[in-house]
Amino acid sequence: MPTELRRPERTFTIRQLCTEFKATPRALRFYEDKGLLTPARDGMNRVYSYKDRARLILILRGKRVGLSLQEIREIFELYGEEDEVMAQNAHSLKKFKEKIVVLEQQREDIDGAIAELHEACSRLERHLSDKRPDLLPKAADYDQMMRARVDGHAEPVGAK
Amino acid sequence: MPTELRRPERTFTIRQLCTEFKATPRALRFYEDKGLLTPARDGMNRVYSYKDRARLILILRGKRVGLSLQEIREIFELYGEEDEVMAQNAHSLKKFKEKIVVLEQQREDIDGAIAELHEACSRLERHLSDKRPDLLPKAADYDQMMRARVDGHAEPVGAK
DNA sequence: AATGCCCTTTACGTCAACGTCAAGCATCTG
DNA sequence: CAGATGCTTGACGTTGACGTAAAGGGCATT
CATH class of the missing domain: 1.10.287 (Helix Hairpins)
Known part of the structure; x- marks a missing residue:
C-alpha cells in the first residue's frame, strides 16, 4: 500500500504558503528560480507538496541566520544526492565546518x-x-x- | 598634565586599520561618508585615533550581527548628543527594543x-x-x- | 627626474534579494 | 458574458554596502 494513500498527501498553493510563512509569491518564485524549490505544476500553477513546504521552512530559517540563498542551495544539494559526487560532499563538509x-x-x-x-x-x-x-x-x-x-x-x- | 602626554596617543593610517581588521579603504571612507567615522586630517590624509579605531570595531561588530550602518549610526548618536532631540530618541528606544x-x-x-x-x-x-x-x-x-x-x-x- | 607607492576625490558599476509593474490565461460568480 | 480574482511569466526598479576605475597630489627611493 503506497504511502500516498496513507496520508492525505496534502498540497499547497503559493498563496497558502505565503500567508502561512509571511512570504510573498515573488519570493517563492525567486527561490524556485534559484533552484531552491521545485514545486509540481497543475497546468500553469505551482503545486507545493509537504516536502516543498519543509524546504521552504529551511530556506527561511537559513536566511534568518544569515545564510545566502546560494549557501542554502548547497546544503540542499548535499542532502539530495547523498550517494553521488562524494568529492563535492567533502567540500561541503569543509564549508559546513567553516x-x-x-x-x-x-x-x-x-x-x-x-x-x-x-x-x-x-x-x-x-x-x-x-x-x-x-x-x-x-x-x-x-x-x-x-x-x-x-x-x-x-x-x-x-x-x- | 594633559592625558595626551601620558599616552603615546597613537594614531593609525587608513591602511593600518584596514589590514588590522580586514577591511578596505573604500569601506572606511564609506563609513565616514555615512557619518560613522570622523577621523582627523593631516593635510589630505585621514588620521585615525584610538577612539576612531574603537568605533570601527563597533561598526564591524554591528555589521556582523546584521545591523545596518544606519542603525549603528543611531546608536552612536545616542551616546553623543544625549541631551538633544529627545523625541527622536524615544523613537530610537522603540527601534532598539525591536x-x-x-x-x-x-x-x-x-x-x-x-x-x-x-x-x-x-x-x-x-x-x-x-x-x-x-x-x-x-x-x-x-x-x-x-x-x-x-x-x-x-x-x-x-x-x- | 622618473618611478612607485599610498593617499585623495568623484563617479559609475555590481550583487543579492527581492519589489513592482505589465500583460495575459483560467476559473468562478453574479 | 463581464468582471473579479488568482495564477503565470517577463522585465525593469530598488536598496544597501561597498567595488572599481579614473585622475591626480605627496613623498621617498632609485
Whole structure:
C-alpha cells in the first residue's frame, strides 16, 4: 500500500504558503528560480507538496541566520544526492565546518550586541524618565506589542 | 598634565586599520561618508585615533550581527548628543527594543542552525568514512586551519 | 627626474534579494 | 458574458554596502 494513500498527501498553493510563512509569491518564485524549490505544476500553477513546504521552512530559517540563498542551495544539494559526487560532499563538509565557526562567532557577537542595546536602552529610559517622562508610555506599549508578536510566529494578517 | 602626554596617543593610517581588521579603504571612507567615522586630517590624509579605531570595531561588530550602518549610526548618536532631540530618541528606544527581540530570535535560530550543521557534518563524515575515507584527512586539516584562524582575528595577509 | 607607492576625490558599476509593474490565461460568480 | 480574482511569466526598479576605475597630489627611493 503506497504511502500516498496513507496520508492525505496534502498540497499547497503559493498563496497558502505565503500567508502561512509571511512570504510573498515573488519570493517563492525567486527561490524556485534559484533552484531552491521545485514545486509540481497543475497546468500553469505551482503545486507545493509537504516536502516543498519543509524546504521552504529551511530556506527561511537559513536566511534568518544569515545564510545566502546560494549557501542554502548547497546544503540542499548535499542532502539530495547523498550517494553521488562524494568529492563535492567533502567540500561541503569543509564549508559546513567553516560556517559553524562563523555562527559560533556570531553568537558571541549577538550576545555582545544584545548587552549593548540593553545598556543603551536603559540609559535612554533613565534619561527620558528624567526629562521627558511623557514620551515613555508609548514606547512601553510598543514593547508589549513586540513581545506579543514574538511567540505568535505568524501574526494575524491585519496586524500592521 | 594633559592625558595626551601620558599616552603615546597613537594614531593609525587608513591602511593600518584596514589590514588590522580586514577591511578596505573604500569601506572606511564609506563609513565616514555615512557619518560613522570622523577621523582627523593631516593635510589630505585621514588620521585615525584610538577612539576612531574603537568605533570601527563597533561598526564591524554591528555589521556582523546584521545591523545596518544606519542603525549603528543611531546608536552612536545616542551616546553623543544625549541631551538633544529627545523625541527622536524615544523613537530610537522603540527601534532598539525591536532589534533586541530580533537578535534574541536570531540567537535561537543560530543555535538551531549550529545543531543542524553539526548533524549534517556527522552524517557526512560517517558517510565519507564509510565509502571514501580517502577524502577525509584534508577536511580535517582544513578544520584545524579554521580553528587557528578564529582566535587570530587578523590572520596573516598571505593566508589565501 | 622618473618611478612607485599610498593617499585623495568623484563617479559609475555590481550583487543579492527581492519589489513592482505589465500583460495575459483560467476559473468562478453574479 | 463581464468582471473579479488568482495564477503565470517577463522585465525593469530598488536598496544597501561597498567595488572599481579614473585622475591626480605627496613623498621617498632609485
